[in-house]
Amino acid sequence: MSTPAIVVDGLTKTFSGHGRHKVTALDNISLTVERGSCLAVVGESGSGKTTLARIIVGLETADSGTVMLNGNPVAERASRRELHRRAREIQMVFQDPQSSFNRRLRVSTAVDEVLRAHTSLDARERRDRCVELFELVGLESRQLDALPGELSGGQRQRVAIARALAADPSVIVLDESVAALDVTVQGQILKLLAELRAAKNLSYVFITHDLSVVQMVADQIVVMHRGAIVERGATAEVLGNPRHAYTQLLLACVPRPGWKPQRGLIRAFREKIAS
Amino acid sequence: MLEIRDLCMTIANERAELDILRNVSLSVAAGESVGLVGESGSGKSMTLRSILRIEPSNATVTGNITFAGTDVLSLEGEALRQMRSTDVSMIAQNPHAVLNPVLPIVNYLIEGMHDAQGMAKGAARLRAGELLEQVGIDGVDRVLSSYPHQLSGGMLQRVVIAGAIAGKPKLMLADEPTTALDVTTQAEVMAILDEFRRDLGMSMLYVTHDLDLAAAVCDRISVMKDGQIVETGVPEQLRDNPQHPYTQQLMDSRPAGIVPQETAPSERTPSQTAFSEPDANEGEPK
Numbered sequence: 001m002s003t004p005a006i007v008v009d010g011l012t013k014t015f016s017g018h019g020r021h022k023v024t025a026l027d028n029i030s031l032t033v034e035r036g037s038c039l040a041v042v043g044e045s046g047s048g049k050t051t052l053a054r055i056i057v058g059l060e061t062a063d064s065g066t067v068m069l070n071g072n073p074v075a076e077r078a079s080r081r082e083l084h085r086r087a088r089e090i091q092m093v094f095q096d097p098q099s100s101f102n103r104r105l106r107v108s109t110a111v112d113e114v115l116r117a118h119t120s121l122d123a124r125e126r127r128d129r130c131v132e133l134f135e136l137v138g139l140e141s142r143q144l145d146a147l148p149g150e151l152s153g154g155q156r157q158r159v160a161i162a163r164a165l166a167a168d169p170s171v172i173v174l175d176e177s178v179a180a181l182d183v184t185v186q187g188q189i190l191k192l193l194a195e196l197r198a199a200k201n202l203s204y205v206f207i208t209h210d211l212s213v214v215q216m217v218a219d220q221i222v223v224m225h226r227g228a229i230v231e232r233g234a235t236a237e238v239l240g241n242p243r244h245a246y247t248q249l250l251l252a253c254v255p256r257p258g259w260k261p262q263r264g265l266i267r268a269f270r271e272k273i274a275s
Numbered sequence: 276m277l278e279i280r281d282l283c284m285t286i287a288n289e290r291a292e293l294d295i296l297r298n299v300s301l302s303v304a305a306g307e308s309v310g311l312v313g314e315s316g317s318g319k320s321m322t323l324r325s326i327l328r329i330e331p332s333n334a335t336v337t338g339n340i341t342f343a344g345t346d347v348l349s350l351e352g353e354a355l356r357q358m359r360s361t362d363v364s365m366i367a368q369n370p371h372a373v374l375n376p377v378l379p380i381v382n383y384l385i386e387g388m389h390d391a392q393g394m395a396k397g398a399a400r401l402r403a404g405e406l407l408e409q410v411g412i413d414g415v416d417r418v419l420s421s422y423p424h425q426l427s428g429g430m431l432q433r434v435v436i437a438g439a440i441a442g443k444p445k446l447m448l449a450d451e452p453t454t455a456l457d458v459t460t461q462a463e464v465m466a467i468l469d470e471f472r473r474d475l476g477m478s479m480l481y482v483t484h485d486l487d488l489a490a491a492v493c494d495r496i497s498v499m500k501d502g503q504i505v506e507t508g509v510p511e512q513l514r515d516n517p518q519h520p521y522t523q524q525l526m527d528s529r530p531a532g533i534v535p536q537e538t539a540p541s542e543r544t545p546s547q548t549a550f551s552e553p554d555a556n557e558g559e560p561k
Contacts, residue, residue, distance in 0.1 A: 044457035044458065044459065044460075045457055153315075182314035182315055182484065183314070183484065183485075183525065183528040184314065184524055184525065184528045185314075186528065187527075187528040209457060209458060210458070211458070249459055250458060250459065252462070253458045253459045253461065253462035254458060255462075255485055255487035255488040255490075255491055256487050257487060257490065257514050259487060259490075259491050260466075260491050261461075261462040261463070261465040261466035261469065261491060261492070262462075262466060263411065263463060263466040263467065263470065266459060266462055266463050266466070
């Protein structure tokens with residue numbers, strides 16, 4: 001078996017809040033993402049899922065524990081060269097396609113910057129590569145020179161994916177990348193992500209609060225609650241036969257045909273989780 | 276209760292005139308709950324805002340809106356204020372935009388009761404506490420003296436609901452009230468909203484992008500796209516036999532039945548559910 005794309009071992013992170021108040025964002029988190037697979041990290045706000053994502057890509061450092069990326073440790077204090085090398089292995093796509101671009105720069109410039117940093121292509125070749133990348137994510141070449149504000153949310157998220165792909169990474173961390181999109185657009189982006197993963201043997205860490213999205217993209221799931229992993233397993237297994245009360249609560253709250261919100265049921269689950 | 280006929284809205288900017296709403300017609304009967312479902316830019320929020328006459332200042336609105344026999348579009352001054360303060364209440368998506376950040380929660384709740392209904396401040400404060408208890412808030416005194424930034428989004432949205440039902444309005448307008456909330460908080464807030472609407476016999480016009488969520492709390496649903504209502508029907512009819520391709524598209528973009536029916540948590544009562552502990556080897560790498 002090949003080296004896993006990501007191995008996280010015993011990750012712990014505490015933030016200091018007001019005064020002596022401390023918040024444990026991550027409590028001894030361990031997980032593995034096999035090459036070419038998609039792991040969904042599911043949780044609500046405050047579960048620690050975004051902190052986990054940020055530590056995996058090296059935007060944040062853990063208090064203890066290690067992250068191995070393609071068999072190499074993600075070092076706590078990386079040199080410029082190390083950061084540069086890591087950027088070609090792992091990229092991130094954020095939730096808000098509005099705030100992850102400079103709104104005064106053409107979107108092609110955002111992609112071109114990555115190519116300039118990570119390839120030896122000349123200006124003409126980079127332009128050609130931009131066109132290729134735009135085609136790959138389902139955008140038209142006339143949209144290369146658009147400003148971010150001139151594109152729709154779905155189109156901007158496609159540019160964000162193109163930008164991530166420009167570095168030719170093997171791993172992409174997607175932090176709530178479809179959460180801000182309309183449902184019909186969500187479906188299109190999820191389909192694109194699945195196609196790209198198959199075509200390029202990419203590995204994904206898919207951070208989300210939305211269980212209905214999970215089954216469309218992920219092979220494996222970990223469910224996080226207050227900084228800890230409460231349940232993990234194959235997607236169909238976890239969704240079809242949830243064992244932890246918190247996973248059951250999450251599933252019970254997903255609107256679906258015939259569903260009714262029930263206060264008593266939610267309260268009963270919460271009491272069970274707290275005990 | 277509420278009758279909208281051929282509502283059109285045009286917004287002119289320096290470059291062009293945009294048709295925001297095109298001949299929108301819908302009705303909400305007394306005690307009925309109607310959902311207005313669409314994606315961003317479909318005009319659902321603008322429809323809602325026209326009812327309270329809080330459309331953008333550069334918008335031109337034509338058509339007819341009748342609320343409890345009154346022509347809303349011709350209302351002015353005190354009559355309009357009266358409708359906004361006692362007959363119709365609104366719950367917006369973002370509670371932070373509703374609550375004054377420099378005043379404690381109690382001020383928000385008693386303001387309406389004191390000013391609009393002439394209740395004495397002491398009595399209004401007691402009533403505010405009762406309302407918060409009814410929407411499932413523990414530690415009412417602490418919450419009443421808190422400022423908005425000290426409370427979670429779910430808690431704030433409950434406060435807004437408490438304020439909205441305080442005056443026992445005839446019509447509740449809800450604009451994506453749970454979109455900013457976690458999925459479990461969303462279910463709780465929707466359950467509370469639905470419960471109060473039924474208990475008080477209020478009518479509701481509920482704007483959301485989530486067809487399944489609307490189906491859970493609405494008697495009828497109108498689907499909106501590009502400023503027009505493309506289809507109206509009872510939830511089961513839209514689900515089983517959608518007439519418009521766009522309704523079908525909305526249905527298809529969500530996976531049908533996320534879990535097999537026999538294991539759906541809603542099918543079991545918590546007492547029957549075997550709550551298993553997390554695996555003993557949780558936290559170990561696989």
